[in-house]
Amino acid sequence: MDYEVKLEIFEGPLDLLLHLINKNEVDIFDIPIATITDQYLGYLELMKTFNINVAGDFLVMASTLIHIKSKMLLPGSHEDDEEEDPRAEIMRPLLEYMQFKEMAEAFSEREILDRDVFARTVIPYSQDGVTGEEPELDVSLFQLIDAFKRIVDQRLPGTKLTVQHEQWSVKDKTELIIARLKEKGAIFFREIFSEDRTVSEFIVTFLALLELVHMGLVKVLQPTSEGDIRLIPSFDEKGGNGNES
């Protein structure tokens, strides 16, 4: 028999069978079972020659084919209307398989998300009330606190972190930060402390920032681990606090 089998990795026995049927351009409703069986077995032989492990599924199909072939050879068995065509045993699963292969093709031709089309990838706001366990931050809370400590050390060397009478409320400072972000769009972390005079003011400013980050209104970015931390409004910088008209 003169045929050529490309050594392909077939998904399974049905895949191989379908390939052989297509290659021989035969009718799936009238499969020349002897030819197809020979080619199928030839392919398995080839796989063995190339030391490719032949999965059990392929061998089960091989014996099914041989069985059908022998049944077909029995005189009269496939002429008889009373009895079902022995080939129905593989025809039905093949047809079903073709059906899903076609659907798989149809799927792959669709406009697939993240292959053909893209949606918005909005930075999610952190929504949960109390915990800082899953902050949607590009910088860790630790880094932020560390940076805060550095600034305090720099600006107020030797000062003890004692809390004095509070002149500023967190709310005041929150508004100040928002005002600055509105004005400038993005600011450096240290800038929000530029007018702070006392440790308590520092702390209040810092708490205000944490609050804003927590509410998802400010995003903290640090381009490199050495770089200056930057604050950007994570909403439109004209709004931010979300209760303007």
Next chain:
Amino acid sequence: MKRVETVTNHNIMSKSLKLIIEALLFASDRPLNVREINACLPDETGSKITQALYELQTEYDGLKRSFVLREVAQGFQLRTRSEYAPYVLRMLKTSPTRLSRAALETLAIIAYKQPILRQEIERLRGVDVGGILRTLLEKDLVRIMGRKNLPGRPLIYGTTKKFLAVFDLKDLGSLPKLKEIKEFGSDEEETIPISEEETQMGTSEPKND
């Protein structure tokens, strides 16, 4: 650009409604359905929101922007047009969503036959599908729906909402109709078209012929 004429009160309202909905869609990273939009706009009715959504859809098409409003996974989502994919992929520096042919076939079987057992999938594909099922579960395209009351209590599989979103489907009802088996003739080549475009796009699916 059609009418601008009389700005009645109603027009102002519906114009702002459309824009509010646009803002919501714009700020969301997942499809939003009418109910969800309504929750943000309690003074509006669902039907007005639906109408506004369809108007937006027409509007984007008319404006010929780079994005469109698609109805997917029982919701609405803004998406870029497919012709911009090469640029976006370059910008995102990621490889596109890829599914092997085997994974797609398995997915198709699950989509059409759900709820389905693993053994049924394997009967239809003629091979073991353990690894593929895992991939599909990991990618959140397939989910475990429960267990069948059979010996061994086998797991039942079905598709997810993400499956609908990824494959641009409104709901399971909008899956392309399965061809009746009778309709299959011998003209194999015609019933299984292979997209040229896909080969160009460099998807990883190996073709077998």
Next chain:
Amino acid sequence: MKRVETVTNHNIMSKSLKLIIEALLFASDRPLNVREINACLPDETGSKITQALYELQTEYDGLKRSFVLREVAQGFQLRTRSEYAPYVLRMLKTSPTRLSRAALETLAIIAYKQPILRQEIERLRGVDVGGILRTLLEKDLVRIMGRKNLPGRPLIYGTTKKFLAVFDLKDLGSLPKLKEIKEFGSDEEETIPISEEETQMGTSEPKND
């Protein structure tokens, strides 16, 4: 250098350039600067890209859409206008929350090992889980089932009804058994590159419907 192209050609070019840039900005989760955009469009010059960006800016303002193109510290970003903030915030508040990897791992341990003591979870994860447990309790994914009759009467944890709903499980028996998960095996061929987006959207995020 003066422009060499004819005006017509230039117009066509910049129109499609604008739309490509729009698609990039649309699909990006962070501001893009001219250099980054140029990297996706190597045939264009920086100045043409800058010009297109400003044209887009004017265009959105003119169209009075709900979003604008803002020039921020790191580049250009599409953002919703501030007047839509209240609606957007309302929408985002009702969005599904994401679970961190740590939370998900802890939840998995509780789901499979319940009833379980905190110290057993910590032994398995190798870290303190106090904070995560609190989060899971707050999110109503985990509940306190009682106390164990041991010194200190430690609390016993288990999953909730909401846990089942979130993970789309009919009952706890529908959770795949560890043995079944193993049986899925790992299929070498199925190591499919997953885009960043998908990693975010994938299995680490519970669906809320």
